Amino acid sequence: MTKTMVGNPPVSVAKASGLSPRRRAYEIGMRTLIYLAAGLVVALLIFLLSYIFYKGIPNLTWEFLTSAESVLKGVEGILPAIQNTIYVIVATLVVVLPLGVGAAIYLTEYASNHRLVTAIEYATETLAGIPSILYALVGSLIFCQTLGLGKTLIAGSMTLVIMTLPTIIRTTQESLKTVPQSYREGSLGLGAGKWHMIRTVVLPSSVDGIVTGCILAIGRIVGESAVLLYTVGMSMSMQEYFRDGLSSLMQSSGSTLTVALYVYAKERADFDLAFSVAVVLLVITLVINLAAKLVGRGLRKNER
Amino acid sequence: MQGLFFVCGFIAIVFVLLITIYLIVSGLPAIREIGLVEFLFGTRWESTNKTDPAFGILPMILTSIYGTAGAILIGVPIGFLTAVYLAKVASPKVAGVIRPVVDLLAGIPSVVYGLVGMMVLVPWIRETFHTPAGESLLAAIVVLAIMILPSIISVSETALKAVPREYEEASLALGATELETYFRVSAPAAKSGIAAAVVLGVGRAIGEAMAILMVAGNVANMPTLLSSVKFLTTGIASELSYSSGLQRQALFSIGLVLFLFIMCINVLLNVFLKRDKED
Numbered sequence: 001m002t003k004t005m006v007g008n009p010p011v012s013v014a015k016a017s018g019l020s021p022r023r024r025a026y027e028i029g030m031r032t033l034i035y036l037a038a039g040l041v042v043a044l045l046i047f048l049l050s051y052i053f054y055k056g057i058p059n060l061t062w063e064f065l066t067s068a069e070s071v072l073k074g075v076e077g078i079l080p081a082i083q084n085t086i087y088v089i090v091a092t093l094v095v096v097l098p099l100g101v102g103a104a105i106y107l108t109e110y111a112s113n114h115r116l117v118t119a120i121e122y123a124t125e126t127l128a129g130i131p132s133i134l135y136a137l138v139g140s141l142i143f144c145q146t147l148g149l150g151k152t153l154i155a156g157s158m159t160l161v162i163m164t165l166p167t168i169i170r171t172t173q174e175s176l177k178t179v180p181q182s183y184r185e186g187s188l189g190l191g192a193g194k195w196h197m198i199r200t201v202v203l204p205s206s207v208d209g210i211v212t213g214c215i216l217a218i219g220r221i222v223g224e225s226a227v228l229l230y231t232v233g234m235s236m237s238m239q240e241y242f243r244d245g246l247s248s249l250m251q252s253s254g255s256t257l258t259v260a261l262y263v264y265a266k267e268r269a270d271f272d273l274a275f276s277v278a279v280v281l282l283v284i285t286l287v288i289n290l291a292a293k294l295v296g297r298g299l300r301k302n303e304r
Numbered sequence: 305m306q307g308l309f310f311v312c313g314f315i316a317i318v319f320v321l322l323i324t325i326y327l328i329v330s331g332l333p334a335i336r337e338i339g340l341v342e343f344l345f346g347t348r349w350e351s352t353n354k355t356d357p358a359f360g361i362l363p364m365i366l367t368s369i370y371g372t373a374g375a376i377l378i379g380v381p382i383g384f385l386t387a388v389y390l391a392k393v394a395s396p397k398v399a400g401v402i403r404p405v406v407d408l409l410a411g412i413p414s415v416v417y418g419l420v421g422m423m424v425l426v427p428w429i430r431e432t433f434h435t436p437a438g439e440s441l442l443a444a445i446v447v448l449a450i451m452i453l454p455s456i457i458s459v460s461e462t463a464l465k466a467v468p469r470e471y472e473e474a475s476l477a478l479g480a481t482e483l484e485t486y487f488r489v490s491a492p493a494a495k496s497g498i499a500a501a502v503v504l505g506v507g508r509a510i511g512e513a514m515a516i517l518m519v520a521g522n523v524a525n526m527p528t529l530l531s532s533v534k535f536l537t538t539g540i541a542s543e544l545s546y547s548s549g550l551q552r553q554a555l556f557s558i559g560l561v562l563f564l565f566i567m568c569i570n571v572l573l574n575v576f577l578k579r580d581k582e583d
Contacts, residue, residue, distance in 0.1 A: 034388055040382060041382070044453075133540055226513050226541060282416065293404070
């Protein structure tokens with residue numbers, strides 16, 4: 001009975017007719033405000049999407065996506081930016097994934113000192129709360145300057161490792177917590193060692209959470225701009241992985257998609273191209289959100 | 305194996321210490337050279353002036369505070385009302401459509417918000433208020449308000465949903481209407497969660513750099529609604545790439561000030577979250 005009353009508009013309209021004028025005004029006014037606010041949020045997204053696609057699609061050619069810019073040929077292109085984005089994502093994940101998953105395993109499986117767990121969790125929260133411009137500042141100081149890496153892909157990736165670590169730790173920890181205690185007891189009871197138990201029982205059953213963490217981290221890296229602008233730089237030239245090898249690649253500077261957008265909009269005032277990059281970024285964001293949702297749904301199915 | 309995992313876990317603490325120490329060590333020399341009072345309360349920031357440089361960041365501090373307050377003033381009511389709609393009023397089907405919309409807003413890169421702000425908001429302000437440049441505190445406030453909406457909505461929605469059903473049922477049984485129940489029973493019961501949402505929004509707004517770098521104009525004026533302004537974050541961002549010497553050190557001092565702001569906000573956030581858990 002109460003279940004149908006809560007959250008069912010027709011009932012309250014009928015009820016409202018028997019109210020005093022003041023209460024009826026409150027009812028109608030508040031309801032209007034709620035609908036206005038929700039409508040505004042939806043309208044905002046519709047406006048953003050349609051405006052960006054309207055402005056960006058006309059200049060979004062296959063050539064723009066698949067070539068490097070060249071003044072000689074008069075070609076504009078963001079292929080280097082797309083490549084750099086992928087390189088930065090891969091380099092960051094390669095480092096942060098073992099670190100983050102390891103930290104989460106320590107926190108949920110090994111740690112016995114309550115104070116230490118609290119300290120690590122507090123540190124993780126602190127890292128998550130630090131704004132990206134401070135990461136840019138510290139990253140450019142530690143990696144570019146003190147360690148002498150200069151503005152390179154590797155310096156940027158290392159800074160992003162620190163920035164995305166909380167995301168990986170938190171999501172992995174959440175999914176490790178959902179692994180039933182009986183799995184662990186069963187495995188240990190059959191004579192498995194602790195590490196063997198974690199490797200063969202706990203980790204496989206929480207792989208969805210780790211994947212979700214990766215997707216969220218990728219989303220954060222794709223959307224990040226301040227860190228990349230000041231630790232990787234804004235060169236728009238092509239990287240040659242197959243010609244130069246991995247180490248020279250990581251030591252070169254380059255712009256990612258967000259930095260390319262910023263350069264087009266702010267330094268060159270080439271807004272048409274900036275909107276085209278924005279379309280690419282929005283499509284990536286859509287895909288990432290969708291992927292996170294699908295994996296999350298799989299996760300919930302497993303729990304049942 | 306345990307040792308290895310311990311190192312992984314401990315590294316988060318190491319990173320925090322590293323960042324804190326680096327910011328303090330590199331931020332203090334400039335403050336010492338300029339003078340703490342002169343640095344914090346000086347109203348003139350002319351870091352590139354060769355003959356008479358001045359490093360007062362009061363305009364930036366005030367801009368960051370005003371900008372954040374403005375964004376909260378606009379963003380919190382809209383976000384809170386949307387959260388009430390999602391948590392209580394909307395049918396599951398409608399909420400299932402709107403929630404992804406909010407997630408998507410959260411995922412859009414900040415430079416994209418900056419770009420749209422630059423192309424839509426800035427010209428609009430220039431024409432409506434007849435100012436020479438539309439790049440202003442007002443533009444930054446609107447962009448920030450939009451950017452903090454998703455976190456305010458999702459955190460307050462979670463808080464509202466956690467209110468025990470019995471509270472609402474009792475209120476309804478006593479004759480209150482649904483909306484009276486939501487605003488006078490559910491919202492007060494979820495108040496620490498909603499406070500956490502507001503504090504989270506403050507943290508987001510005060511730390512945002514790139515989007516407002518594109519719409520705020522980057523002149524260190526004392527803030528008024530329609531003047532070009534420089535935030536703490538954009539003060540760092542606009543000069544980091546070419547600065548050197550004392551100017552560069554001063555940027556790290558700004559970073560230190562910003563870091564202190566963020567740490568205070570973190571402490572506040574933890575207080576509210578803990579209270580929420582205890583409830």
